[in-house]
Amino acid sequence: MLTTMLNETDLENRRLALTTLNSATHNKPDLVLPHLDTLLPLAMKETVPNPALIREVQMGPFKHKVDDGLELRKSAYETLYALLETSWGRLEVADVYARVVAGIDDDHDIRILCTLMLGKLLALASFDETKGWLEILADKFKGVLSVRLKDGAVKQEVERLGEASRAVVKVSLLVCKEVPQAAEVPAAMGGEVDAGVRAWAAYWEWVRKECAPLVKAVEEEMREKER
Numbered sequence: 001m002l003t004t005m006l007n008e009t010d011l012e013n014r015r016l017a018l019t020t021l022n023s024a025t026h027n028k029p030d031l032v033l034p035h036l037d038t039l040l041p042l043a044m045k046e047t048v049p050n051p052a053l054i055r056e057v058q059m060g061p062f063k064h065k066v067d068d069g070l071e072l073r074k075s076a077y078e079t080l081y082a083l084l085e086t087s088w089g090r091l092e093v094a095d096v097y098a099r100v101v102a103g104i105d106d107d108h109d110i111r112i113l114c115t116l117m118l119g120k121l122l123a124l125a126s127f128d129e130t131k132g133w134l135e136i137l138a139d140k141f142k143g144v145l146s147v148r149l150k151d152g153a154v155k156q157e158v159e160r161l162g163e164a165s166r167a168v169v170k171v172s173l174l175v176c177k178e179v180p181q182a183a184e185v186p187a188a189m190g191g192e193v194d195a196g197v198r199a200w201a202a203y204w205e206w207v208r209k210e211c212a213p214l215v216k217a218v219e220e221e222m223r224e225k226e227r
Contacts, residue, residue, distance in 0.1 A: 002020060002021055002035075002039060003035070003038055003039065003042065006021075006039070006042040006046075011069065014046065015072045015075050018043060018046065018072070018078075019075055022075070022079040022082050025079065025083055025087070026085075026086070032086075033087060033090065036083075036087060036090050040083070040090075040091070043076050043083075044076070044080070044095065046076035047076045047077055047102070048073075048099075049067070049069065049073065049106065054066070054067050054069075055068065067107070070107055073106070073110065074110060077099075077103060077110055077114065077117075080096065080099065080100075081113060081116070081120075084120050084121070084124070085120070093125050094129070094132075096121065097129070097130075097133050100114045100118055101140065104137075104140040104141070105140065108160050111144075111167070112164065112167050115167040115168060115171045116167075118171045119170075119171055119174050122174050122178040122179070123178065130175075132196060133196070134175070134179070134194075134196035134199060134200040135196040137175070137200070138200045138202070138204075139203075141168045141172060141203065142203055142206065142207075144165065144168045145165055145207065145210070147161060149161060165211075166217075166218055169207065169211065169218045170218050172203075172204065173215070173218060173219065173222065175200065179197075179200075
């Protein structure tokens with residue numbers, strides 16, 4: 001049934017199928033696991049933005065883009081998050097990392113979800129599986145932390161940027177904890193040091209300089225939760 005619905009053209013049917021798969025993954029994983037080889041590629045496919053579902057609408061004097069596939073994509077990422085918790089041994093780590101890292105450039109809610117997923121990946125994956133993504137993560141995280149809102153930005157924009165920045169700094173601190181080599185290697189070091197580790201070290205040096213108050217605040221929040 002789920003395979004049929006995930007192959008339908010109707011977006012709402014596919015979204016409902018993902019919601020059902022998500023629920024089954026949490027509550028009845030034994031029903032899902034035997035069919036994961038078929039269901040997982042279909043769910044992963046839905047995490048990729050579809051340009052055909054993005055349209056432009058006129059709102060007064062302004063043009064605004066509407067992504068009709070956004071809710072479907074959110075459901076796909078939520079399903080992938082659930083699978084991380086219940087089916088880790090059946091997942092291809094590189095494929096999961098690829099979609100989670102791509103989600104950092106997506107809608108705000110997906111970005112926040114992907115930072116949570118990165119925290120889980122850091123704990124579950126090996127150093128070798130993680131270090132290949134450090135360079136691109138450093139670039140994407142720096143992009144988020146470099147955003148500056150225009151004067152007159154509405155409250156929601158300010159709050160969203162603050163939430164995204166805190167989430168990125170938290171994951172960055174987790175990277176430095178789980179992959180200490182990335183925080184300790186001098187950025188200028190050459191030789192046999194992995195390119196991803198060097199890129200991360202340069203990024204983290206920049207964060208500690210440019211975002212020092214935020215780093216301190218997030219470190220304090222994390223310490224409070226650990227108590």
